[in-house]
Amino acid sequence: MRSAGARLLSRAQAKGKARRDLNGEELFALIAALAWLGDQPSLGRHADHLFEIIASAIRR
Numbered sequence: 001m002r003s004a005g006a007r008l009l010s011r012a013q014a015k016g017k018a019r020r021d022l023n024g025e026e027l028f029a030l031i032a033a034l035a036w037l038g039d040q041p042s043l044g045r046h047a048d049h050l051f052e053i054i055a056s057a058i059r060r
Contacts, residue, residue: 002028018058030054 006024038047
């Protein structure tokens, strides 16, 4: 998953669709954090909103 995500990120960066200052390891960490949030009863309802915030920070 990590290498596939890194390749997808690299392609998006090459097309100018993703930030260039993000690497695959950092992307995986952000995804893992979102997964963790979804498992937290008090935060799970915010997961979609937080995903949008993170996604908008990654996309260019």
